[in-house]
Amino acid sequence: MASVEECRAAIAKVSDRIMEVDEDRRRKHIVDRTVSVTASDLDTVFDMRLAMQGLVDVTERRAGDPAERAQVRLTASSDTLVDLAEDRLDFAKALLSGRVKLDASFGDMMRLRKLL
Numbered sequence: 001m002a003s004v005e006e007c008r009a010a011i012a013k014v015s016d017r018i019m020e021v022d023e024d025r026r027r028k029h030i031v032d033r034t035v036s037v038t039a040s041d042l043d044t045v046f047d048m049r050l051a052m053q054g055l056v057d058v059t060e061r062r063a064g065d066p067a068e069r070a071q072v073r074l075t076a077s078s079d080t081l082v083d084l085a086e087d088r089l090d091f092a093k094a095l096l097s098g099r100v101k102l103d104a105s106f107g108d109m110m111r112l113r114k115l116l
Contacts, residue, residue: 002078004060007039010085011046015054026052029111036070038063039078072112073103 002010018026030052037046040063047067048058061067076084080099083089094100102109 001041002039002082004039004042004044004078007037007042007044007046007078007081008058008060010082011037011048011055011058013085015056018050018054023052031108031111033072033108034068034070035072036067036074037081038073038075039081040075041077041079071104072108073101075101075103 018030030050033050035048035050035055037048038044039046043063044060045063045065045067046058046060047070048055050072076094076099080089080094084091084094084100089099091100095102104112
């Protein structure tokens with residue numbers, strides 16, 4: 001099981017990867033969205049915003065604590081989150097196998113697919 005710190009580092013790595021994308025492409029595919037990432041085995045939720053600057057304003061809370069519903073919600077084990085960030089696991093395969101649950105509008109899913 002990965003730690004909260006390892007999950008934070010994974011989120012930072014994904015943010016860095018977003019920032020490596022050409023700015024014109026980011027402008028085309030990124031719409032400011034609230035995002036929550038739940039590490040199910042840690043009972044922890046990371047709340048953040050997806051913006052032109054990557055994943056920003058990252059905070060963490062216990063899964064049961066009240067919060068506004070994010071526009072894009074991802075749930076996975078802590079190890080799965082780290083594996084995705086480290087490119088040891090393909091997101092589509094993880095999604096189809098049930099290791100990752102994604103709750104977002106169809107438009108958001110299509111934009112994210114094109115960006116990542």
